Amino acid sequence: MQIAELEQRTGVNRHTLRYYEKAGLLQEVGRRGNNYRDYPEKAVERVAMVRQLKALGFSLREIREVLDALRSDSIDCEQGAVLMAEKKAAVDEKIREWKRVSALLGREQKRLEESAAALRQQGHCNR
Amino acid sequence: MQIAELEQRTGVNRHTLRYYEKAGLLQEVGRRGNNYRDYPEKAVERVAMVRQLKALGFSLREIREVLDALRSDSIDCEQGAVLMAEKKAAVDEKIREWKRVSALLGREQKRLEESAAALRQQGHCNR
DNA sequence: GTTGACCTTAGAGCATACTCTACCCTTTAG
DNA sequence: CTAAAGGGTAGAGTATGCTCTAAGGTCAAC
Numbered sequence: 001m002q003i004a005e006l007e008q009r010t011g012v013n014r015h016t017l018r019y020y021e022k023a024g025l026l027q028e029v030g031r032r033g034n035n036y037r038d039y040p041e042k043a044v045e046r047v048a049m050v051r052q053l054k055a056l057g058f059s060l061r062e063i064r065e066v067l068d069a070l071r072s073d074s075i076d077c078e079q080g081a082v083l084m085a086e087k088k089a090a091v092d093e094k095i096r097e098w099k100r101v102s103a104l105l106g107r108e109q110k111r112l113e114e115s116a117a118a119l120r121q122q123g124h125c126n127r
Numbered sequence: 128m129q130i131a132e133l134e135q136r137t138g139v140n141r142h143t144l145r146y147y148e149k150a151g152l153l154q155e156v157g158r159r160g161n162n163y164r165d166y167p168e169k170a171v172e173r174v175a176m177v178r179q180l181k182a183l184g185f186s187l188r189e190i191r192e193v194l195d196a197l198r199s200d201s202i203d204c205e206q207g208a209v210l211m212a213e214k215k216a217a218v219d220e221k222i223r224e225w226k227r228v229s230a231l232l233g234r235e236q237k238r239l240e241e242s243a244a245a246l247r248q249q250g251h252c253n254r
Numbered sequence: 255g256t257t258g259a260c261c262t263t264a265g266a267g268c269a270t271a272c273t274c275t276a277c278c279c280t281t282t283a284g
Numbered sequence: 285c286t287a288a289a290g291g292g293t294a295g296a297g298t299a300t301g302c303t304c305t306a307a308g309g310t311c312a313a314c
Contacts (some may be wrong), residue, residue: 001288002290002291003291004289004290004291013272013273013274013280014291015272015273015274016273018292019271019273021273023271034279034280034281034291034292035279035280035291035292036280036281036290036291037291037292038294041136052224052228053228054223054271055224056184056224056228057183057184059270059271060271061270062166066232069233069235070270076241076243077239077240077243077246078239078240078243079241080235080239081236081240081243081281084232084233084235084236084239085236087153087232088232088233088236091225091228091229091232092229093181093231094225095222095225097179097183097224098183098221098222101179101180101183101218101223102215102218102219102222104181104213105193105211105214105215106215107217107220108196108197108207108211109208109211109212111144112196112204112205112207112208112211113204113208115204116203116204116205116208119200119204124299127182127311129260130260130261131260131261131262132304140303140304141261142302142304143301143303143304145262145263146301146302146303150301157297161261161262161309161310161311162262162309162310163261163262163310164261164262174301186300186301187300187301188300211283215269239281
């Protein structure tokens, strides 16, 4: 698959795809005789994974580490397992923090709604 | 409180504190006669909140929106409630995504551990 | 009154992650 | 053969979020 197709199927800018490749995030990129890149079918999924992890706040460096461990042919199983455990612990901690923020936002939302309701006929909200 | 104390109590670089102020994240910063900044006690808490939200991946712009709504003296209650609801929905979606990632990492960790155990006497891990 | 610690602003510099431009080569259609 | 579409690299430019430097004002102690 050429870069235009991968760009179209993933919605990721071709410049960004080449940037990801340079950053070591896309590793099975072949070349044809004319030096054009030739992506395997799996690249679509891999790019999607990169974008998902990115959306969650992983840096490209961290994403590379995780993807490398998932491929685990260059990395040792035990090392990979340790890395996964570390990342999972970090993720689980993040989930706990997010839950606290969600609860806070929920409380504030409720408070603002109540203020809005209470003051609807009395003019402006200023508690 | 002068900037050095706020820096020391929050662990945030003074340049960063001034940067946050410029970005509208710290709004009750007074000035003494000599033009030195004079932070209220609450600034410590506020900076901590900024850092927590930042660690969760909020941009400074988003943090400002949320903090503005929490202060809700410049913003309308209903608008504030809507903003909170939006942010909470985004946060809850993020929690679901994080949980998927956590599950994935957990599965991979387990797989790698099993590979490591199975291959401990047989040489290198290459599945 | 001068030293040294602390403050000020403006602006330079840096890392990350793109995003785009310039310029040139390859392929395909007419 | 040539034009258009698509590909390649190198490198410049942008946004965000710091982090630091330079040049200078303020203040408390000696």
